[in-house]
Amino acid sequence: MTQTFTPTWTPPPFPGTSLLGLDASTLLELGDAVDQGFQSAALEGLARHLGMTLGQMLALLGVSESTYHSRRRSGRPLSADDSAALYHLARVTEAAEQYFTDPAEAHRWLSAPRVTFGNRTPLQFALLPGGAEYVTAVLGRLEHGVYV
Template identity: 65%
Template sequence: MTQTFSPTRTVPALPGTSLLGLKATTLLDLGDAVHAGFKPTTLQRLAQHIGLSIGETLALIGLSDSTYHSYRRNGRALSPDVSTHLYQLARVTEAAEAYFENAQAAHAWLQTARPTFGHRTPLQFALLPGGAEYVTTVLSRLEHGVYT
C-alpha cells in the first residue's frame, strides 16, 4: 500500500516577493528569479507601491534612465544586481508595512533619513551590504519595544 503526501497548508511566499509579483516560496526560487532578472515592469510596480517616481527609484538603485529605458524597449530582463536591489527594497517595505499597519506611515518612515541608519533613509540603507537585514532587525526591535 502506497501513501501519498498531501500538504495541509500552503507554503507562504518569501518576504517581499508578493510586492514584486513573484511566487517564490524558497530561496532557490528567489535566487533563480533574481539570476534570470526581473521584468522592467517589476520596478514600475514597486515604485508605484512605495509612492516613488520611476526617476526617484532609478536614482535610489543607481540605474541610469537610459539603461532602464533600453531594457524596456528591448524587452530584456533587468540585471541580477538591479533585481537584488529591488528585492531588498520590497523586503524592507513589506516589513515596515507590517510594523506600522498603515502603508502611508510605513512609506513615510522608509523615505525619511534617520540617525539609526547613518542619516540615510531606510530605503537607502537597505541597499548596503547587510542593510536590508539591519532595517528589518530595527523594525523587529521597535515592535518589541527595544529602543534603537
C-alpha cells in the same frame, strides 16, 4: 500498501515577493528569479506602491534612465544585481508596512533619513551589504519596545 503524502499546507510567499509580483515561496525560487532578472513591471510597480516616480526609484537603485529604458524597449529583464537590490527594497517595505500597519506611515518612515542608519533613509540603507537585514532587525526591535 503504499501511501503517498499530499501536503495540505501551501507555504506563504517569500517575504517581499508579493510586492514585486513574484511567485516564490522558497529561497531557491527567489534566487532563480533574481538570477533571471526581474521584469521592468516589478520595478515600476514597487515605485508606484511607494509613491515614487520612476526617476526617483532608478536614482535610488543607481540605474541610469537610458540604460533602464533601453532594456525595457528591448524586452530584457533587469540585471541580477539590480533585481537583488529591488528585492531588498521590497522586503524592507513589506516589513515596515507590517510594523506600522498604515502603508502611508510606513512609506514616510522608509523615506526619511534616520540617525540609526547614518542619516540615510531606511531605503538607502537597505541597499548596503547587510543593510536590508539590519533595517528589518531595527523594525523587529521597535516592535518589541527596544528603541535604537
